[in-house]
Amino acid sequence: MIDTHCHLEQPNYDNDRDEVIEQCKRNLDAVITSCAHPKDFDLTMKLVKDYPGFVFAAMSIHPVYIKRVSEQEKEDYVKIIKKNRGRIVAIGETGTDYWWIKENEWREKQRKLFIEMINLADELNLPLVIHSRNAPESTKALEDTITILEKYDVDRVQMHMYSSRRQLQRVLNNGWMISVNTLLLRSKGLTKIVRDTPLERLMLETDAPWLAIDEEGAIKKLDEERNMPTAVKLVAQKIAKIKKLPLEQVDKATTENAKRFFNI
Ligand SMILES: [Zn+2]
Secondary structure, three states: OEEEEEOOOOHHHOOOHHHHHHHHHHHOOEEEEEEOOHHHHHHHHHHHHHOOOOEEEEEOOOHHHOOOOOHHHHHHHHHHHHHOHHHEEEEEEEEEEOOOOOOHHHHHHHHHHHHHHHHHHHHHOOOEEEEEEOOOOOOHHHHHHHHHHHHOOOOOEEEOOOOOOOOHHHHHHOOOEEEEOHHHHOOHHHHHHHHHOOHHHEEEOOOOOOOOEOOOOOEOOOOOOOOOHHHHHHHHHHHHHHHOOOHHHHHHHHHHHHHHHHOO
């Protein structure tokens, strides 16, 4: 199994990061860690170098950090990403987040940054990892994200933490991949998305350290408990149950999908 989306650079792993990764190595085939802020570049790259063939990196600026990264920081970051192209497997997570970012002016800046990241992925011939979170009052964030991806004709796309049934057919028609995490364990909407998505389009993720779950499958707050990349097993088990398939088949297919998608 492969955790296609987690954040190993987060401070929740500072005390025992190597033990956590060793534990992952005993249970998983690989992890893709998503570097979401320029300040995390060095630590992320250190992990890639320390665990060759096991820890892989996706690089971008998370849309929620739009107010916290200066133009100069972004330019330096893009330069260093280009220089390290051989050690990076994707550009992301990138996209829109209208849940946390409310002002039109900043949402516009998110879209501008998103387009820059699309162009960067195109230039470096890397796939894109998409984060898109709607504000409570509308579905505009996802609509904007999909429309921009279509406009730029992007075909290698991972819809991370995807949750919209309404746009599912459009996403699938575009040939994009969907990744699901522990939110699936209690969500009827996500259950239907998994049911309606061909196995060839699904990948496993955790978004760890976020989204740890308790025994009933309820999501815990990050300050209560950190999640681990090994939780992809729970996600795979649930997919197997929903699709009435053996776990081994879900394991094999989602692992192959991830290997193909990230070219690892
Ligand atoms: Zn993430």
